[in-house]
Amino acid sequence: MKYLFIITMIVTIIFSACAGNDSTGVDTTPPSRPVMQKHLGEFGDSIRYHPYIAYDTTRYVLLNDNNSGIDAETDGNWINVKWNFMLDNDLRLYRIFRYADGNSPVKIDSISSNSEEYIDRFLPVPDQGVLEINWNYFIQAVDMAGNYSTSDTVHYLLLDKVILVQPLDNSILNTSRPTFQWMKVGTTVGTTTRLRLVLMNEEKQYLWHDDEYVLENNNFSINYYGPQLYPGTYYWRVDAIGRTETDGTINSGSESREFKFVIPVP
Numbered sequence: 001m002k003y004l005f006i007i008t009m010i011v012t013i014i015f016s017a018c019a020g021n022d023s024t025g026v027d028t029t030p031p032s033r034p035v036m037q038k039h040l041g042e043f044g045d046s047i048r049y050h051p052y053i054a055y056d057t058t059r060y061v062l063l064n065d066n067n068s069g070i071d072a073e074t075d076g077n078w079i080n081v082k083w084n085f086m087l088d089n090d091l092r093l094y095r096i097f098r099y100a101d102g103n104s105p106v107k108i109d110s111i112s113s114n115s116e117e118y119i120d121r122f123l124p125v126p127d128q129g130v131l132e133i134n135w136n137y138f139i140q141a142v143d144m145a146g147n148y149s150t151s152d153t154v155h156y157l158l159l160d161k162v163i164l165v166q167p168l169d170n171s172i173l174n175t176s177r178p179t180f181q182w183m184k185v186g187t188t189v190g191t192t193t194r195l196r197l198v199l200m201n202e203e204k205q206y207l208w209h210d211d212e213y214v215l216e217n218n219n220f221s222i223n224y225y226g227p228q229l230y231p232g233t234y235y236w237r238v239d240a241i242g243r244t245e246t247d248g249t250i251n252s253g254s255e256s257r258e259f260k261f262v263i264p265v266p
Helices: 003-022
Strands: 079-082 091-100 106-110 116-119 132-142 148-150 156-158 164-168 180-183 191-198 206-213 217-223 232-243 253-256 259-262
Touching: 003 206, 003 217, 079 132, 079 156, 148 232, 164 232, 180 232, 206 217
Parallel strands: 156 253
Antiparallel strands: 079 116, 091 106, 091 132, 132 148, 132 156, 164 180, 180 217, 191 206, 191 232, 232 253, 232 259
16 A cells, blocks of 8 residues: 555656646747748839739739838938738747848848838948848748747849939929939949839829930939929939849849929919
């Protein structure tokens, strides 16, 4: 009887310990795989050529600066990296990785799991060292237990920014048919295929664009020939658009500063 009691106690202790481990549990399941947003096209593509651009296998969108995927930024020689919203409810953070062709990936930042985009300002990489380089990006989604999953990879190449000449920023115009002038500068002229003048309304929604093809000329002057412009506030910029491979696999470009002008009520 004494031995039976001892054996019973040992079995009870072992069962209790195992039951405790099962109830506590350890999360070893990684988050779902993040999906990066590749460069879908240029602001204005979906307006002029066809009504919608394929966003993924289920959605089609009118392109704007917020849904065009990985793209250049207007404020500097920066790249905006985007990914799809993740449904996982236990995410802790995202790790951002970047590398140039032929180099090893480097983690450049960790950001909140509430984010769906990251603006790479290339700090501490100086601006003069970021142009004409194919930059590749992927992210890791990390959960509360430290598990992570790695996304696919997207890429983009930056070109020189166009310099806007006129109308100057904050101009007051007495015409509804302005003349737009800008200059293409720098060393990336050879990889720029088009310069797109984009006109936007006060909410920075698309109104009109004009494509100029880059030859030997670096100075451009376009007389506005779009729809009637009524009194109000408008923004304009010029996007450089390029392809660095014959098959178009590497998207490249830049976005100039945005200038504002006002057409007053007569």
